[in-house]
Amino acid sequence: MGKAKQTLKCKGSSRVERQSAAECGLCALRNVLLPHRDAGVKLPSWDFLEKEARALEGGEADLLEVDAADVEDRADGAGNFGVEVLMVAASRQRIEDEPLSLEYWGGRHREASSGRECGFILGSGEHWWCIRRCGRNLAQWEEADSLGRPIGNQWQTDANLYDFLGKSDDTVLVLYPSEDSAASESGEHAEHDEFGESKEYMLVG
Structure with missing residues (x-):
């Protein structure tokens, strides 16, 4: 599994x-x-997500090299990390000492996260991208994609975003502060709690 050089593209204050x-x-x-x-x-590194994927597979099992659409809880050989890997990795994160949880946006998680969302990760089965906070006091929302247009749709209010997400056919995961997230994942995978800026970056305007 190779490590690719990344590029951070800027559009106004967005990266x-x-x-x-x-x-x-x-x-x-x-x-x-x-x-x-x-x-x-702290942003998770490639190495961190790879360790999470291996831990979820169990022992020294190799990562499966299959199409991303066929992977639900592992990563394929090219690095398309699945839902479970992303959820566990997100639960290692803290914002202002609050643990985070990445869950399917629906039911109790939709209710619990309302007004407290840090962002959303969307999946089509072949690609992941996100909707994140932006603007003054992070009160607005923008679509950020590692392929195609860096910055896509934008929403000025939570209500407008909820309406969009409610009509989406894609998988929607919500990232929000949750007191339960750190405790539930702190046991067997604690040794994999590693972060780092292991990649190379360039800023381009």
């Missing part, structure tokens, strides 16, 4: 991590967290 290999899961998680870096969040 978007661009993929140069099939690593959209990692980019989506890092992009959704970027607006919160000033609050102390």
